[in-house]
Amino acid sequence: MNKINLLSCFFVIYVLSTTHVAADVLRVAVASNFYPTMKLIAKRYELKTGGSSGQQHKVVLIPGSSGKHFAQIMNGAPFDVFFSADEERPRLLEKEGKAQTGTRYTYALGKLVLWSPIDGFIDSEGLVLNQKDFRYLAIANPKISPYGASAEEVLRSLRLWDNMQDRLVRGENITQTFQFVSSSNAKLGFVAYSQIQNPSFFLRGSFWEVPQSIYKPIQQQAILLKDSSIGKEFLSFVQSDESLSIISKSGYGLP
């Protein structure tokens, strides 16, 4: 194929790919831990809108860490809705005028579990933490991940934070923390309950659901960034009973 043919070929591909998404597209930045759940919800939403109006809405999901999404939104990223892993970042966006005031709400409560891929390693009261029969305990980085901050809170309540320091390995987010444990590089770790509930993951090993008396459940909040009817429609769909049952089945608490 000569050069001109190749160029026109790329041009055709380019035109096809851009015109295809010219319809109603909603870009949703979503916290990595909620991404699997959001995929299910978005699919339902697309099916639903396709039936009534004939014009199917398309939801494009952008998974990532909430800190990164925050920095991108502050610098003009073209997202319509933001589902954060915490409540601080949506609140800041609202304050900075980068989001629609009054649209912020808690969509899910993140729950923490202590999980190990080894059967019977973790008892029903988390006493395994005291026995210290492990080289590494994985947590998400408390400085940047709300799940990590909760893990720190749990260890502090148990008075184990200080003497656990030399055993801690930190994932940059809860997904990476999960990887450390599932690959057995760390024998156990604090991960999100939703992660071990994920249907695409075959649960093995043992876990301890950390009681809510020793940490505050993680308030995961969402906010509308750009004022649009489709954005509002999507946010209210996420609050519908149909979505709430998906959220709850995925291992999150409901607000």
Add this chain to the structure above:
Amino acid sequence: MLNEFDISALIVTLKLASVSTIILLLIGTPIAWWLSQTRFKFKVVFEAIIALPLVLPPTVLGFYLLITLGPNGPVGGMLESLGGVSIAFTFTGLVVGSVIYSMPFVVQPLQNSFSGIGRRPMEVAATLGASPLDRFFTVAVPLARSGFMTATVLGFAHTVGEFGVVLMIGGNIPGETGVLSIAIYDHVEAMEYSQAHWLSGGLLILSFIMLLFVYLFNRRFSIMRSGD
């Protein structure tokens, strides 16, 4: 401005880059020499393998390393059964990752310089009675010094800039596996943009100076050689 973790990240990073560069030169030199001299038919296969880290996302390498080094992986399992300990989440683990990751940046400039020498200087030295090892150190190495310079600086700089691999196998332990690039990432994630600026700006200037140094040296060297 900089907190204690930033300082320790800086120290770990410089230590990692230095150790990795030394190991890379020790391993990379014989590989590069062999590649430059051999007429082996399947040499291209080795060249392609060494160049892989250039095109692969570092996360791919990190992900594979995490799995291989883990207790269930081939390498980690073997170490464990021999009574050793897993090297994931250790400084040693980072060195292993960095050596693989920065290998092409050391081997390729060395191989180019060795090839550039040609066969003649080596043959002349041989007729004068120099042994192969003697020929290598007294003829090939001095003639390839610009290659060594480039290899050293690129290997070092590329290891300083490493992110995906250490992210996956490091575990961000302060003073052990917490490096500069991750400290910057953490500052951005934590919305501490001024600290992120300090570290990023510092790294930018450092990298620029290192590269400037390479280009200056190579330019002077080539002028010197053309003047011979």
